[in-house]
Amino acid sequence: MLIFKKKRRRRKKMQISCKREELLKGIQTVQAVVGTKSTLPVLANVLLEAKGEKMDMTATDLEVGVRCSVKVEVSEPGAITLPARTLSEVVRELPSEEINIKVDEKSRVQINSGQAIFNLMGLPKEDYPALPKFKTDGEFSIDRESLSEMIKKTIFSVSQDETRYVLCGIYFHVEKGKVRMVSTDGRRLSYISKDIGIDKKKEVKVIIPTKAVNELNRILTQISTREETEKEGKVRINIEENQVGFMIGDTILISRLIEGHFPNYEQVIPKSSEIKLKIKTEALLQATRRVALLTTEKSNSIRYSLKKKELVISANTEGLGEARDVVGVDYAGKEMEIAYNPQFLISVLRNIGCEEVCLELTNSLNPCLIRPTTGEDYISIVMPMRI
Incomplete structure (x- = not known):
């Protein structure tokens, strides 16, 4: 749970x-x-705090909190909380671009736009938990685009099994000037590393919850479409007291961290492989997606069959039918057949971001290692299924 400070009423x-x-x-x-x-009604609200030439907007569920600033003309500074869903629906339907908001001493709120008038009941700021503040001495930065890419290439491997809580987030490891992000659900693993040019003596090992990572990614995506992208090119990160804060321009996201030890992921990364295949990413992705149409929740495997100069992708589901597709490969070794969950492969291929991938295989029982051919320090591992 986030640590909050008490305030005077x-x-x-x-x-x-x-x-x-x-x-x-x-x-x-x-x-x-x-x-x-x-169970706290005020948590369904968003906090509005107007002062100077801006208004801060804050929301939290006591696990993750977000605050941002918007440009407003402040006639009288103050604060109020309003139901987030109602406020969103009202603002979307207002007839004019100009909006006026007035709040009285009894937390009654009037919203005017054109001829439309809405009167809402809010809750006072004093009832709302305040987000914690961070010191700046331990802060470090990472390029916004790099962070967004790292999230995109690892988030899909996070576990959804809450009984294995240490896997329900992304392992964030800073060491020797590099940042590594790792995720796994026990059946697949994604790893990426980037040199971010910070003090090589700085070391961080934390697990960031899935919800916080998803929210961070959503905020980064929103910012990338706005005009102030260049100004907000860096993400400042601060970690203390079992909490992490991400600052992007005027927006801050704060989350608790997952307590526990992330498993030794390096043990499951294959050190060598007997077969290395270079394949066009889009061709493999599209063929896998097509064949996966003939799978079901109960029968959710497809087969990769290696033959001379071709990779045959197939599925056979009782009561549904069968599918087969072929992708050309430079291969002349012995024939081999491996079964995989198609969604695991699709997630990797859809997010890897390169024209050609390298599949590293050993046999039908060992994991498949997928990496880009561009030399980027990224790998994704997919465990095979029983044939």
């Missing part, structure tokens, strides 16, 4: 005006972390 009026697009941008940034199943 003091209610204020508030009055602002802003653009509908600007307010929607803020709502979209914070709304996804709003607590929907909490």
Whole structure:
């Protein structure tokens, strides 16, 4: 659970005006972390705090918190919390770009736009948990695009089994000037490493929960479509007291960390392989997706059959039918047949981001190692299924 600070109770009026697009941008940034199943009613709200020439918007479920700033004209500074879902729906349907919001001492909120008027009941700021603050002495930075890429290439291998809680997140390891991200669910593993140019003496080993990683990725994706991309090119990271904070421009995401020890992933990475195949990524992806159409939840395997100069991909599901496709490969060795979960392969091929991949195999019982041919320090491992 996030660590919050207590505040003195003091209610204020508030009055602002802003653009509908600007307010929607803020709502979209914070709304996804709003607590929907909490016993605390205020966690279904978003906190609005107006001061200076901006308004901070905050949402949390006590595990993950997000705060961002939007441009507003502040006539009277103050704060209020409003139901996130209602606020979002109202703002989306307002008839004009100009919005005026007034709050009185009894937490009653009036929203005006054009001829439309909405009167809502809010809850005071004092009822809302405050996000923790971080010191800056342990802060380090990573390029926004690099972080987004690393998340994209590892998030799909995270476990969904809550009984194995240490696998329900991404292992974030900083050492010798490099950052590594690793994820596994026991049947597949994804690993990526990048040199981020920080102090080589700095060392960090933490597990970041899946929800926090997904929210971070969503925020990074939103920012990449906005004009201020260049200004927000770096993500500042701070880790302390079992919590992590990611600062991107005026947006901050804070999350608790998963306690426990991540398994020794290096033990499962094959040190050598007998067969190395270079295959066009898109051709292999499309053939795998086509054949996977003839699989079901109960019969969810496809076969990769290596033959001379071709890789035959097939599926045979009782009561449904069978499918077969072929991808050309430079192979002249002995024939071999391996079964895989097609969704595991599709996830890798869809996110690997290169024209050609290298498949490293040994036999039908050993894992398949997939890496880009570009030399990037990235691998994904998929365990075979019984034939």
